[in-house]
Amino acid sequence: MHIKKLLLFLILLIFITSVNAQSKKRDEIDDKYKWDLSHLYPTVNDWETDYEKVSKFVGSIDDYRGKLGENAETFYEAMDLYFSLLKDYYKLVVYSNRLSDEDLGIAQFQELRQMSSSLGTKISEATSFIDPEILTIDQTKIDQFFEEKPELKDFKFYVEDIQRLKPHTLSDAEEKILASAGMLTDVTSNVYNIFNNAERINPTITLSTGEEVEVNAAGYYIHRASEAREDRKKIFEAMFSNYGNYENTLGANLAGKVKGDYFFAKNRKYNSSLEASLNANNIPVSVYHNLIEQVNKNLPTLHRALELKRKMLEVDTLHYYDLYTPIVQKVNMNFTVDEAQELLLDVLKPLGDEYVSTVNNSFKERWIDYYPSDGKRSGAYSSGAAYDEHPYILMNYTDDYESVSTLAHELGHTMHSYFSNKNQPFVNSGYATYVAEIASTLNENLLNNYMIEKVDTDKERLYLLGSYLELLRQTIFRQVSFAEFELAIHEKIENGEPLTGEKMSEIYADIVKKYYGHEKGVCVVDDYIKYEWSYIPHFLNYTYYVYQYSTSLIYATAFAEKIINEGQPAVDKYYHILKGGGSDYPINLIAKAGLDPLSNEAFNLTMDKMNRVIDQMEKIISKK
Ligand SMILES: [Zn+2]
Numbered sequence: 004m005h006i007k008k009l010l011l012f013l014i015l016l017i018f019i020t021s022v023n024a025q026s027k028k029r030d031e032i033d034d035k036y037k038w039d040l041s042h043l044y045p046t047v048n049d050w051e052t053d054y055e056k057v058s059k060f061v062g063s064i065d066d067y068r069g070k071l072g073e074n075a076e077t078f079y080e081a082m083d084l085y086f087s088l089l090k091d092y093y094k095l096v097v098y099s100n101r102l103s104d105e106d107l108g109i110a111q112f113q114e115l116r117q118m119s120s121s122l123g124t125k126i127s128e129a130t131s132f133i134d135p136e137i138l139t140i141d142q143t144k145i146d147q148f149f150e151e152k153p154e155l156k157d158f159k160f161y162v163e164d165i166q167r168l169k170p171h172t173l174s175d176a177e178e179k180i181l182a183s184a185g186m187l188t189d190v191t192s193n194v195y196n197i198f199n200n201a202e203r204i205n206p207t208i209t210l211s212t213g214e215e216v217e218v219n220a221a222g223y224y225i226h227r228a229s230e231a232r233e234d235r236k237k238i239f240e241a242m243f244s245n246y247g248n249y250e251n252t253l254g255a256n257l258a259g260k261v262k263g264d265y266f267f268a269k270n271r272k273y274n275s276s277l278e279a280s281l282n283a284n285n286i287p288v289s290v291y292h293n294l295i296e297q298v299n300k301n302l303p304t305l306h307r308a309l310e311l312k313r314k315m316l317e318v319d320t321l322h323y324y325d326l327y328t329p330i331v332q333k334v335n336m337n338f339t340v341d342e343a344q345e346l347l348l349d350v351l352k353p354l355g356d357e358y359v360s361t362v363n364n365s366f367k368e369r370w371i372d373y374y375p376s377d378g379k380r381s382g383a384y385s386s387g388a389a390y391d392e393h394p395y396i397l398m399n400y401t402d403d404y405e406s407v408s409t410l411a412h413e414l415g416h417t418m419h420s421y422f423s424n425k426n427q428p429f430v431n432s433g434y435a436t437y438v439a440e441i442a443s444t445l446n447e448n449l450l451n452n453y454m455i456e457k458v459d460t461d462k463e464r465l466y467l468l469g470s471y472l473e474l475l476r477q478t479i480f481r482q483v484s485f486a487e488f489e490l491a492i493h494e495k496i497e498n499g500e501p502l503t504g505e506k507m508s509e510i511y512a513d514i515v516k517k518y519y520g521h522e523k524g525v526c527v528v529d530d531y532i533k534y535e536w537s538y539i540p541h542f543l544n545y546t547y548y549v550y551q552y553s554t555s556l557i558y559a560t561a562f563a564e565k566i567i568n569e570g571q572p573a574v575d576k577y578y579h580i581l582k583g584g585g586s587d588y589p590i591n592l593i594a595k596a597g598l599d600p601l602s603n604e605a606f607n608l609t610m611d612k613m614n615r616v617i618d619q620m621e622k623i624i625s626k627k
Contacts, residue, residue: 026374026375026376026377026379027374027375027376027377028376028377029105029106029376029377029378029379031376032374032376034369035369036340036371036372036373036374037369037372037373038101038369038370038371038372038395038396038397039368039369039370040098040101040102040395042368042392042393043094043097043098043101043389043392044098047102047111047115050095050098050099050115053091053094053095054095054118054119054122056091057088057091057092057095057122058122058125060088060091061088061122061125061126061129062129063084064081064084064085064088064129064130064133065129067080067081067084068132068136069136071133071136071137071140072136072139072140072141072144074148075147075148075149075151075152075155076152078148078152078155079148079152079154079155079158081133082155082158082161082430085130085133086158086429086430087429088126088130089126089429090390090391090429092119092122092123092126093388093389093390094388094389094390094391094392095119095122096119096123096388097386097388097389097392097395098115098389099112099115099116099118099119100116100119100386101372101386101395101397102115102116103115103116104379104380104397105372105376105378105379106376106377106378106379107378107379107380108377108378109378134165137162137165137166138165138166138168138169138172142166145162145166157428157430157431158430160430160431160585160586160587161430161431164285167285168282170272171271171272171273171279171282172271173270173271177270181267181270181271184266184267187263188263188267190259191256191257191259191260191263191543192260192540192543192544194256195253195256195257195540195543195544196540196543196544198249198252198253199220199540200220203245203249204245205217205218205219205222205245206218206241206245208237208238208241210226210229210231210234210237211231211233211234212231216238218238218241218242218245222238223238223242226238227239227242227324227327228327228328228329229328230328232318232325232328235324235325235327235328236322236324239323239324239529239531239532240324240529240531242538243531243532243533243534243535243538244531244534246534246535246537246538247508247531247533247534249537250504250505250508250534250537251503251504251505252504253504253537254502254503254504254505254506254507254508254537255503255504256543257492257504257507257536257537257542257543258492258496258502258503258507260542260543261276261492261493261495261496261502262496264276264279264280264493264546265493265496265497267279268280275288275493275494275497276493276497276546276547277291277490277493277547280546280547280548281547284435284436284437284588284589284590285588285590286437286588286589286590287590287601289601290554290590290600290601291486291490291547291550293600293601293603294483294486294550294553294554294557295483295486295487295490297603297606298479298480298483298553298606299517300603300606301606301610302480302517302518302520304610304613304614304617305476305480305518305519305520306520306523306525307614307617308472308475308476308613308617309321309519309520309525309526310525311330311472311617311620311621311624312325312326312330313325313526314624315330315331315624316328316330320524320527321525321526321527322526322527322529323515323519323526323527323528323529323532324529325526326526329469330469331465331466331468331469331470332462332466333466334462334463334466335403335404336403336404336458336463337402337403337404338402338403338404338406338407339402340373340374340400340402343400343406343407343410344366346407347362347407347410347411347414347450348362348363349453350411350446350449350450350453351411351414351446351449353449353566353567353570353574354449354566354574354577355571355574358418361418361421361422362414362418364393365393365394365396365414365417368393370393370394370395370396370417371395371396371398371410372395372396372397372398373398373400374398374399374400375399375400375401379397379399380397381399382397382399383396383397383398383399383409383410383412383413384396384397384413385413385414385416385417385420385443386420387416387417387419387420387421387423387424388420388433390424390429390432391424393417393421394416394417394420394421394424395417396410396413396414396417398410398413404454407450408447408450408451411446411447411449411450412443412444412446412447413443414446415442415443415444415445415446415447416439416442416443418442418581419434419439419442419443419580419581420432420434422578422581422582423581423582423583423584423585424584425582426582426583426584427582427583427584427585427586431584431585431586432584432585433584433585434583434584434585434589435585435588435589436551437551437554437555437589437590438555438580438583438589438592438593439555440551440552440555440556440559441555441558441559441562441580441593442559442580442581443559444555444556444559444560445559445562445563445566445577447559448559448560448563449563449566451467451471452563452567454467455467455468455619461623461626464619464623465620465623465624468616468619468620468623469620471616472613472616472617472620474556475556475560475609475613475616478552478553478556479553479556479557479609480518482549482550482552482553483550483553484514484515484518485539485541485542485549486547486549486550486553487514488510488511488514488536488542489542489546489547489549491510491514492507492510492542495510504537507536508533508534508536509533511533511534511535511536512528512530512532512533515528515532515533515535516528554600556609557605557606557609558593558598558600558605560605560608560609560612561598561604561605561606561608561609562577562580562596562597562598564608564609564611564612565577565597565598565608573597576595576596576597577596577597578596579592579595579596579597580592580593580595580596583595583596
């Protein structure tokens, strides 16, 4: 776990669009629905005292520059100092950032946030020598240090993870050149984002109501889900045909990005950009290939879901432009915070007494800030970075089912942080993105399963099942189709083949047609859909990232299935993730928790589940 990853870990945020309509003033809300930050510092003054202390401390790390390889004692002192500095710093950040999120309009709190942020920069700069210096220490010497000084054992995984990068680290002069080449890497995403958000010329269409609509991101987002079929057809066609006008420009730009990825991968002695990207978490490329292979094998399940959609939309032939139209009516279910708490304590029972009692503590000890109020940050997140304390959750709870689901999700992150902090030394407490969303999504799964059993009406049941099916379709199949495209364009460049916009459209069309069963008559993929790749900003803004959305959901669904089917033994294994933090590579943690990431087990469990959801929906519909 490198410092960059550690700093990133602080901002485990998920943003959910929420409107803080009719929000209250903060002091009108009962204290029991607000988090209690005094667990961190009794007053702002205490925070300031600690801030001064930590600030003074930063410089002392410099005493160890150039000396890490001297002897075991010095190495230990440096490690100990570095990580206690980070731990103290995290606590400061958690306090200032939670406090400022209560009301973004209070200047004094924003100032504390600023102070934390500049201290963070200072720490990053002061400690930036550590990882590169560890890398230069001879392996045998490091081994000797660990033997001589048993107290070093907590830092073993951290040090090994740095040493692992040795074969991909170059001489100082070469590293300098690569670092300066980094200036060029964001050019292609800047070009794309400027084009996409500002300079693209958009056509206008006239809807069936006579309303004129500009075909921009917002117009597309609203009308692609239109109940009027001719309208959604029109906006799809206008949107992607317009992208088609820029096929060569956007293609050359994306090819530039892919070439950049390969430039760095090759110079760092990786076989491919995929290998370079996945190596950050030591994930073997076979995991990626297996994901694509397994999802392809399960396309018949997607086709079943699409056939159900066709039936429910009552159309003869399903088209790609029908996919966003909701097939189930939204049902409003209401839960007060107290009801949600009671419900979740019951929902989470399969995870065992220790889990449930900790969730109960989070309610009783006020770890959670529930209601929207004037100036409060929107969305929802869990922050588990205050190692010696407990995590905090920010919510904007609005009494609906989605709020309960969000609370279940954030409690998943919070329990993951809580158990990891309790069971791992600080240096290994932070977990990787690759496993982060398992704990959260698993809880959503349990909630969903529970509610499908419990609700009174078929209408409510159909809504829950339908939303869940849509989630599986989009997060697993759509994201993996993107993952497959990303791999295909990288392979073209890496094989020295030409890659133009036209070629990208051809590759994209082949993938989408295969996924959606175009040839089989499941869903017609109209010709202009081949330009959809140019609508997806992730291809420019990230490298091999989107696949993690699907792996998280697949693992979470599979773990939930195992826990329900096997009971306590499966729960006990699952704790390897909850308590494991960053003590091992994500793939190993998942394997210890009972799923081999290279097998088809997780996929089979998830697809069985998806098929059961379709069965249940078909049964309800056939009653009508
Ligand atoms: Zn999350």
